[in-house]
Amino acid sequence: MMIKPAGAACNLDCTYCFYLHKEQMFDQPRQPRMSDAVLEQHIRQYIEVQEGEQVVFSWQGGEPTLMGLDFFRRVVELQGRYKKPFQRVENDLQTNGTLLDDEWAAFLKQHGFLVGLSLDGPRALHDIYRINKGGAPTFDKVLGAARLLKKHGVAFNALCVVNRQNAKRPLDVYRFLARELGTYRVQFTPCVEPREYKTIAPLRWDPATLPTVGSPGARPGTPESIVTDWSVDPDDWGEFLCRVWDEWLRRDYGKIHVNLFETAVAQSMGLPAQTCTQAEICGKGLALEHNGEVYSCDHFVYPEYRLGNVATHHEGNMVLSERQADFGFAKRDTLPKYCRDCEYLKLCWGECPKNRIVLTPDGEAGLNYLCPGWKRFYSHIQKDMPEILRRVRGSGQ
Numbered sequence: 001m002m003i004k005p006a007g008a009a010c011n012l013d014c015t016y017c018f019y020l021h022k023e024q025m026f027d028q029p030r031q032p033r034m035s036d037a038v039l040e041q042h043i044r045q046y047i048e049v050q051e052g053e054q055v056v057f058s059w060q061g062g063e064p065t066l067m068g069l070d071f072f073r074r075v076v077e078l079q080g081r082y083k084k085p086f087q088r089v090e091n092d093l094q095t096n097g098t099l100l101d102d103e104w105a106a107f108l109k110q111h112g113f114l115v116g117l118s119l120d121g122p123r124a125l126h127d128i129y130r131i132n133k134g135g136a137p138t139f140d141k142v143l144g145a146a147r148l149l150k151k152h153g154v155a156f157n158a159l160c161v162v163n164r165q166n167a168k169r170p171l172d173v174y175r176f177l178a179r180e181l182g183t184y185r186v187q188f189t190p191c192v193e194p195r196e197y198k199t200i201a202p203l204r205w206d207p208a209t210l211p212t213v214g215s216p217g218a219r220p221g222t223p224e225s226i227v228t229d230w231s232v233d234p235d236d237w238g239e240f241l242c243r244v245w246d247e248w249l250r251r252d253y254g255k256i257h258v259n260l261f262e263t264a265v266a267q268s269m270g271l272p273a274q275t276c277t278q279a280e281i282c283g284k285g286l287a288l289e290h291n292g293e294v295y296s297c298d299h300f301v302y303p304e305y306r307l308g309n310v311a312t313h314h315e316g317n318m319v320l321s322e323r324q325a326d327f328g329f330a331k332r333d334t335l336p337k338y339c340r341d342c343e344y345l346k347l348c349w350g351e352c353p354k355n356r357i358v359l360t361p362d363g364e365a366g367l368n369y370l371c372p373g374w375k376r377f378y379s380h381i382q383k384d385m386p387e388i389l390r391r392v393r394g395s396g397q
Helices: 038-049 069-082 103-112 121-130 140-151 170-180 233-251 259-268 315-319 320-335 372-383 385-395
Strands: 054-057 088-095 114-118 157-160 183-192 293-295 306-309
Touching: 038 054, 038 069, 038 315, 054 069, 069 103, 103 157, 114 140, 114 293, 121 140, 157 170, 170 183, 170 233, 183 233, 183 259, 183 320, 233 259, 233 372
Parallel strands: 054 088, 088 114, 114 157, 157 183
Antiparallel strands: 293 306
16 A cells, blocks of 8 residues: 555655646645544554565655654554554655655664655756756755665665656666665666546546557657657667666676566566566555545546545455456456567566557557567566576575
8 A cells, every 4th residue: 555645745846746736636735634543544454454474554645754753653653553463564655855854864764664765867867857846956955865864774775767868878877876876776667657647547548549559659759649758768768678787787686676677587487576567467556645545556546546435444345345356457357469469478467557558550459658668678688587597596595
């Protein structure tokens, strides 16, 4: 469950943010806040349905640090009250980092929070889209947050949104994150947003309006493009992954954890995907809004995908509902023949359903916008997989 305690509120105004418009979509207050009642209901219900020893809470945004430290002190208190004797509660916090200070860092260290820090590469690339409400750059503050977290010994990873601009400089981006930032965990997320993402929910597109893969409409920057100008080009996405893979394999294999590379290796071994986007089915990453509303996925916070409210429906019932199960299995069951016949199907599974906005070469709907890039990447890494798998199996990892 991705928890949005401050709703879509954020102190930044990143050009490519897919969440800021939720304030208008749902007529949210300008500064929404999760109430103590909703917070307690969520923590109690979430823990009640967890049967394993590890219980992970994921705090997202907007910007969750807008809630202030007292809110998260209450979080820790409630988690301690409701956890079962055999359970270990963990927290992760995705943040832009600009509001962190020594008090925040000390708290995060004390309670073992894993921090995800949003950073799109070196200054010139980060500041293209990641700006504050006044249009000013944010790189210095985010880099300061990274130094602060390191000073306090807080574990953090870098979340990099690969967009139309930084995708063209893959090694500059990766080398900055891996060498200069000081983290050994890097997450790459491709930026793909249809032009009408503010008004049309994912998978609700009229197939007659979708472009064919490889056509000008299936690339950014053209008059007929289906995506925003800041969305990554599919070919650039493939090249980005290939170039970074080569650098990672040559210098950082076993040292730097890159989310998409680790899951490609795992899946090549016949193991389950480590990311929801590459998994066969989805539906296990729901979103909880500040007001208790629950949606099928973080990227599907639209009225069409509302499951209920924690005030009237138990989270366990919503997660295991037939409606949510249908949502999850649809990822696999609605793939076009072009995907089902693809040699890389079990590495990709059509990636995220929200990105299935183009037609296959023979006109079938449901193909992923990034398909050409994914194919290029998966083809590229095949030459390296036998040696990697031999090393992994030999090490017993």
